[in-house]
Amino acid sequence: MKNRYSLLQISLHWLTLLMIILAYGVMLGRDYFPDEYRLLVRQLHYNFGLTVWALVLIRIILRHRFRTPPIVPPLPRWQSHVATLTHWALYLLFLALPTLGFLTVMFAGRAIFLFGWEVPQFITPRPELRPVLRDTHELVATVGYYLVGLHAVAALFHHYFIKDDTLKRMMPGK
Template identity: 40%
Template sequence: MTWKNTADRWGPVSQLLHWLIVLLVLVLAIVGLTMGELPKTPKYFWVYTMHKSTGITVLVLVLVRIAWRLYAGAPKPVPGTPTWQARIASLTHFALYALLLAMPLSGWLYDSASGLRPFRWYGLAEMPKLSAPNEGLSELSHDAHELLFWVLVALVVMHAAAAFYHHLFQNDATLTRMLPGRRRTPE
């Protein structure tokens, strides 16, 4: 077994990073959409700090994933995939990586520009501020964070829908090659 990606499927490192990032982004989305409703108690600040810490964790994991992809390569398109679909898939992957970098960076910038107390990643290490307090930049980065979230949601839905379309209607290995284990690929 190789840890790297092969011409036919994503390797275990790529799969682990993919599904871990998916899980963390799902948690971030749920918390991000609901934390505004929480009363401003110590629990709220704990939830807010966990949201920020998890966002920074996603940022690091995405950087690791990009580095791994550059090192390990990517599978070739499934045989029979039209060139236009392969190009759209490549552009979609690029956009997903860009959004997964921009989202935590915009949140970090919002935290920095808001002039809030220092943020400690999971209470362990103080994160540097990306800017001095700046109300205009704070509002802009907050708005960008929200907009980027909804763009990410739309792109993820399209990405998942395409994978399921390939699995259910094209009967190809587009989806199964990102799933763990040795799965028989449709012929």
């Protein structure tokens, strides 16, 4: 029985991580850019975030298309449930986070350029909603640090201490 994710799933997993790192990175580093680059940095953040949203959606579809490879040796039932819950929490988080960011920008009446094309302003600007959406976006982003950290620590724990193939199933190569 195959005990690895498909090459497409593996590639999308690591590409999603890269886009998440870039989305967080440009926002965390925005104060280090000269003022004339602030708009570009913000637009990069939007593009990385919306790319994460699209990749996660594709990954959810693929999760239903391909069977999840079994972990060898099998996990206790409670660990399997926690792993499933954590994965779905990550999917939900990385769908909600770009959605909240997108709505924050749209309700503020600001322009979003997605890969160079301006997204039409199809939401009536309501600047009074922006602070609540922005604060929620930032709170969810903070939760993201912890969930991604938990996910990474669990994979490394399984690899180095439990010595099962949890991490190997998502690694590229043979």
